Amino acid sequence: MRKNSRLLIFIFLSVIFNFASLTDSYARVYIDITSPAIRKLPLSISVTGPVEAKEIEGTVKNDLEFTGIFSFVDQDVPGAEVTAHLEVSVSDEVTVLWSVTDLIENKEVFRKKYSSSPKSVRAIAHSISNDIYNIITGKDGIFRTKISCLIHSGAGSRGLYLMDWDGFNPIKIVSAGLTSSHTWSDDGRFLIYSSERNRQWSIYRFDLEDFGETPLYSSPGLNLAGSVSRNTVAFSSSRDGSAEIYIMDTDGRNVKKLTKSFGIDISPVFSPDGAKIAFVSDRGGTPQIYIMDPDGSNARRITFEGSYNTSPAWSPDGNWLAFVGRKDGKNQVFMIKFDATGLRQLTFAGNNESPSFSPDGMFLAFDSDRDGQTGIFVIRINGEEARRITPKNTRATSPRWSPDIK
């Protein structure tokens, strides 16, 4: 049993396969993604091999297109500055021997070989996307990361799922109870989540290494998972009557209360450096986003527009908060700087909730009912290229983007 689950993790989470870097001589960054005006890099991709080659090519193009920094040029048409060539062969294993050539300097800058079980074709493709993204930008790609979310089935039940960043390969990890808020540990090794079972909301931990669940915290009232920073979990509990923010260790010990107000204090999220906690409070009469120190002191309000601002998510660089604001009767995703300036709206159609940053800070996942059933979407942080990644007939909510999983 345990062996089986380890094998699953091996396949699902890390899909570690054989690879060999044959050449790795690129030094130049083709696109500086930190510059305000990004030009698109003309790229062509050619593949040879059986049907798996087409799936790999499609997956790589889908990944790279989403970044908005590539323009794809047909192989037979001049104009590409960089070209990638993939030779795919399939026996017991799928093997991809591939290279990247700088067409301006007319020089091969990269050569690598991946091989693995045929089940991991998409994982190989995502790894190739990461490599190409890294060659062009000098940054790590997010194409091997995961997104967790809640998928609702009939009978009012739902499960906590993990899937690839593009919505493929969903697997259910928790089906017991009514699972609600959930969050990744910052090393990607476990998730913390809340679940209602036998009329009690408790906080649980799910370890991805052994696929095991551990109850972490329960008390009379509502206990909701917030976020994890290193060895500390922030959460909310109404054990003393009204919902307040608490912290505890990741094993459930050393519970400390941080806030004290008559109203609702929920949804604590650590800043990436762990030095601040953003949370939601209705202490001012309506739900708004606040920031405080991790000992509960120096709380100050961040959002002032509108009367309903909830669900904060901290950007990986620590400069921005994404949140859900109610505007003209609908919920929309906004971003604001942690110093309460720079407010901007990212979504405009339908209701859009539960924003979560990709680990590189370039994208957000959220749920939306903009074109029917509520499903998971990903978007660039400039608001472009919203893509639904779950099937249209599936009700899916509350995405949480994983950290980088090495």
Next chain:
Amino acid sequence: MKKISLSILMISLMFFAAGCAKKYVAPPPEPKKETVKEAPKTEKAVPKEEVKEVIVPAEKIRESDAAKKEAPEVPAPEDASAIFRDALFDYDKYDIRNDARPVLDKIASYLKKNTKVKTLIEGHCDERGTNDYNLALGEKRAKAAKDYLVSLGISAARLSTITYGEEKPVCTDHDESCWQKNRRAHFVVTEK
């Protein structure tokens, strides 16, 4: 101390309400459907072969299913269903409305006569808020209903609370008449 001041507030609000009571029209009783909850279960492991075959469930939540209660309900005496009506709330509010007082007053006098009856108060919200905040809001609603009953002399030990936020709507249309039905404190008799 907080509880005492809350009770004083409640009582003074009651006097205020008595002075300007509106005509109360009782909402029709809602159909209740109960089911026994499954034992908690975690998927410990998914065999390797199954990974590719996991299919995302496609069914939508159906209204009747979504309204199911999780725990077994003890059937209340015959006349109880007319007593245990929902107490309704305003959008994003958790204070007891004037028109909810007669509902809760009837429940209180029923509980005084039937001293063995215990109830679970479920706090619910409409779909418009965000999930976590609605869970917190639903809890406030359930507790507001509980505090009101306690202020009328009902023992807190007979009143338990749970929040379901927006997770278990009785009505799934996207309009105010439906939202109003969902913003409720709902009573489930757990012991009689």
